[in-house]
Amino acid sequence: MILLANCEAEAGFSESIADLKNGKSAVDALVRGIGFVEADPKVRSVGYGGWPNMLGVMECDAGVMDGTTRAVGTVAAVPRTLHVAALACEVMRRLPHVMLTGEGARRFADEIGFNSDEMLYPDSKRVWWEKLDGLMTEEQKGTFPDTPLAGLLGAITDPERVRDTTVFLGQDQTGGIATVTSTSGWAWKYPGRVGDSPIPGAGFYADSRYGAAACTHTGEMTMRSATAHAIVHGMKCGLSLDDAIQSAADDLLALDTGFIGEVVIHALDTHGNHRVVNLHGQGTVAYWFWEPSMAAPEKRQSQPI
Numbered sequence: 001m002i003l004l005a006n007c008e009a010e011a012g013f014s015e016s017i018a019d020l021k022n023g024k025s026a027v028d029a030l031v032r033g034i035g036f037v038e039a040d041p042k043v044r045s046v047g048y049g050g051w052p053n054m055l056g057v058m059e060c061d062a063g064v065m066d067g068t069t070r071a072v073g074t075v076a077a078v079p080r081t082l083h084v085a086a087l088a089c090e091v092m093r094r095l096p097h098v099m100l101t102g103e104g105a106r107r108f109a110d111e112i113g114f115n116s117d118e119m120l121y122p123d124s125k126r127v128w129w130e131k132l133d134g135l136m137t138e139e140q141k142g143t144f145p146d147t148p149l150a151g152l153l154g155a156i157t158d159p160e161r162v163r164d165t166t167v168f169l170g171q172d173q174t175g176g177i178a179t180v181t182s183t184s185g186w187a188w189k190y191p192g193r194v195g196d197s198p199i200p201g202a203g204f205y206a207d208s209r210y211g212a213a214a215c216t217h218t219g220e221m222t223m224r225s226a227t228a229h230a231i232v233h234g235m236k237c238g239l240s241l242d243d244a245i246q247s248a249a250d251d252l253l254a255l256d257t258g259f260i261g262e263v264v265i266h267a268l269d270t271h272g273n274h275r276v277v278n279l280h281g282q283g284t285v286a287y288w289f290w291e292p293s294m295a296a297p298e299k300r301q302s303q304p305i
């Protein structure tokens, strides 16, 4: 068994450990744990505590991958839904599809009995409007929300409100490896923007034969490099975990056009190794780690690459 998650995961990390110890599958343990993160308003990049799009609407993304079957379920730009990781898991288990988006995902949530959630946390609404109010001219405010938004996107991008996410990677008692992600995405994103968290191969990937990888922060980069799949594929081709990460990181570092920002890679292999590295960041970032010889989960620091 092993459990690895990013710094946002604290609210659900021990819950996933308990489930793994009790013999639950990695998919079930990780989906249940991430649900606590989605519900925690202190986590300002995921679920209820996350940030809305430019129109002040919460649109969340999530992905689930079962590394034993390589089954995947994802949802993207979903309105009015707190537990998007659980919804992605239902897509994986109930439908012949891999991804549902927007109102289609919400319709599926209604059909299978998910609550319709009020998602805009009052503090997120306050910060969103203050930011937009300071940027728009009186004329633009007069036409809002029909104001053209694309021209405001550059100015409204706020590096302090990172394109963060929560990612859980785990191996259960049978050796099954899974990865689960959930996010509200880039703060003040253009409506309909989808990041890497629901994109298998970019924001997450798992294969119980080799390992798993998941990314946080700038999905606009990992989608261009298929980062998570590149790492697992590297291990399939015989690279060590560290060398597979280095190879994928080299591809990210070679990008010199488009939006360039911080990327944090979390990865583990079937031999019990794990590594968390951050690119284009300042200093290190924290992450959570547990394996059965540890009395309690530990908060550790990533390594720059």
Ligand code: GLY
Pocket: 163, 164, 165, 183, 184, 185, 186, 194, 195, 196, 197, 203, 215, 216, 217, 218, 219, 220
């Ligand atoms: N990595 C999260 C996002 O780009 O939305």
